[in-house]
């Protein structure tokens with residue numbers, strides 16, 4: 001592959017090439033290459049220890065790669081930026097465990113996220129109360145918690161808390177959302193609703209979802225990347241990667 005060097009343009013929203021990182025001599029990521037196009041939702045699967053979390057840590061700047069290219073928005077070299085600067089560019093991350101403000105209402109949780117300014121431009125944009133309220137209403141509509149807006153976040157089910165946290169991420173208006181195992185611990189009904197929610201969000205955001213729940217991945221209906229031992233083992237539609245012998249051997253057949 002003719003990898004662009006930092007400073008060169010790529011049309012991909014996110015471009016990883018030849019990325020490696022070691023922890024105490026153990027290579028957790030080895031020669032990882034991955035591209036996400038603008039407006040794409042991608043599912044990432046793979047066995048425990050495949051490097052999924054480490055990959056997310058590299059994208060968000062928590063972990064710096066030893067070698068390799070990590071570019072965002074065509075020309076921004078993420079390896080040179082710290083976590084705060086990367087968040088400011090519009091890369092939002094949702095961890096597995098929901099971290100909402102339990103003693104605030106659902107509406108106030110969204111308001112707090114909206115008021116945590118990602119950029120100066122956004123602060124100005126939300127200066128009118130009416131614009132702010134419309135944005136809150138829109139987000140509550142997307143996460144289907146409009147009727148529960150006055151309830152304390154602490155009273156929500158695990159699944160609803162996950163949706164609220166996704167709403168708080170949306171309030172930050174990210175270009176790319178990284179979502180780690182959203183369906184873990186959810187009921188079947190909540191899992192199905194979460195797939196609908198992510199598909200709606202993916203209409204105007206790029207999304208990377210890490211999941212183990214294959215039924216959920218099937219619902220998403222997007223391209224799947226299988227990670228194994230820190231690099232891409234297979235990539236393509238779910239049916240195609242599910243039929244791959246190596247994928248069955250290292251992951252699906254277990």
Ligand SMILES: Nc1ncnc2c1ncn2[C@@H]1O[C@H](COP(=O)(O)OP(=O)(O)OP(=O)(O)O)[C@@H](O)[C@H]1O
Pocket residue numbers: 023024026027028046047048049050051052053054055
């Ligand atoms: N800070 C660290 N120090 C040492 N080893 C690490 C560190 N972070 C990750 N690793 C190792 O790197 C490998 C990849 O881990 P990672 O958590 O990225 O995998 P994963 O695909 O997210 O797994 P899971 O599905 O269990 O969450 C594992 O073997 C892990 O033990």
